[in-house]
Amino acid sequence: MGRVQDKVVLITGGGSGIGAASAKLLAKEGAQVIITGRTQEKLDNVKADNDQIHTIQQDVTKAEDWDRVITEIKEKYGHLDGLVNNAGITGPEEGSIEDLTDETFYQIIDTNIYSVYKGMQVAIPLMREAGKGSIVNISSTSGLVGTPDAAAYGASKFAVRGLTQSAALELVDDHIRVNSVHPGVVETEIRLFEEVVETTPMKRVGKAEEIAYLVLYLISDESTFSTGAAFTADGGYTAK
Ligand SMILES: NC(=O)c1ccc[n+]([C@@H]2O[C@H](COP(=O)([O-])OP(=O)(O)OC[C@H]3O[C@@H](n4cnc5c(N)ncnc54)[C@H](O)[C@@H]3O)[C@@H](O)[C@H]2O)c1
Numbered sequence: 001m002g003r004v005q006d007k008v009v010l011i012t013g014g015g016s017g018i019g020a021a022s023a024k025l026l027a028k029e030g031a032q033v034i035i036t037g038r039t040q041e042k043l044d045n046v047k048a049d050n051d052q053i054h055t056i057q058q059d060v061t062k063a064e065d066w067d068r069v070i071t072e073i074k075e076k077y078g079h080l081d082g083l084v085n086n087a088g089i090t091g092p093e094e095g096s097i098e099d100l101t102d103e104t105f106y107q108i109i110d111t112n113i114y115s116v117y118k119g120m121q122v123a124i125p126l127m128r129e130a131g132k133g134s135i136v137n138i139s140s141t142s143g144l145v146g147t148p149d150a151a152a153y154g155a156s157k158f159a160v161r162g163l164t165q166s167a168a169l170e171l172v173d174d175h176i177r178v179n180s181v182h183p184g185v186v187e188t189e190i191r192l193f194e195e196v197v198e199t200t201p202m203k204r205v206g207k208a209e210e211i212a213y214l215v216l217y218l219i220s221d222e223s224t225f226s227t228g229a230a231f232t233a234d235g236g237y238t239a240k
Pocket of ligand 1: 012013014015016017018019036037038058059060061086087088089090111138139140141182183184185186187188
């Protein structure tokens with residue numbers, strides 16, 4: 001028996017980094033994992049020959065993509081046990097607030113906030129049918145403390161925290177738990193904040209797998225008393 005045996009779990013942005021590591025770990029622990037993302041080739045590489053990983057192409061900023069993904073899951077599995085709202089971007093060259101362009105600002109807001117709101121909105125009815133569920137929203141340490149030269153990213157990740165708390169309270173009677181995960185700097189495709197590494201007490205970046213274990217715990221029934229909570233995995237960054 002795996003820790004998430006037979007659970008049906010949807011992970012957005014599963015073609016790389018934290019999403020891919022979470023997909024592999026949850027599949028290893030018995031879940032049927034559906035990974036989504038814009039590039040089919042990246043999803044296929046993560047799936048490889050793993051029968052428990054399934055792929056659906058999706059742009060998380062598009063409502064019609066969300067409707068299609070949820071319809072497909074409903075038809076194939078009949079229910080959904082877990083949703084990991086993981087897809088996200090940092091501004092390519094966000095810079096200071098004075099340098100920030102409206103285009104970058106709205107791109108970050110759309111990808112990092114809208115996707116989390118929309119994902120929860122379409123997943124909740126499927127989870128309610130099952131009588132329970134677990135939603136994990138991937139925020140950041142930038143959703144707990146300020147991040148200079150990344151104000152839009154920081155604002156988006158604070159918003160993920162707010163969405164998480166509101167949803168947790170709305171859904172408590174439905175036995176749907178909603179928690180946020182706040183990674184510190186993690187070695188993935190997203191650019192590294194070298195100055196943040198220097199100020200991380202552990203003096204290193206995290207591995208995607210170290211975040212995946214937190215996701216696994218929150219999707220599993222081991223975490224049934226946790227909702228509306230913020231879980232950090234940041235090498236001590238926010239402990240200062
Ligand atoms: N890497 C870090 O240091 C770090 C730190 C804190 C939080 N995070 C958060 O972790 C999450 C995962 O990031 P990661 O570090 O694994 O980086 P990543 O770039 O490897 O993963 C993000 C994934 O989201 C996908 N994505 C982006 N926009 C999308 C869209 N519109 N539709 C569908 N998919 C889309 C990307 O293609 C990518 O596969 C993000 O929400 C990120 O903000 C990362």
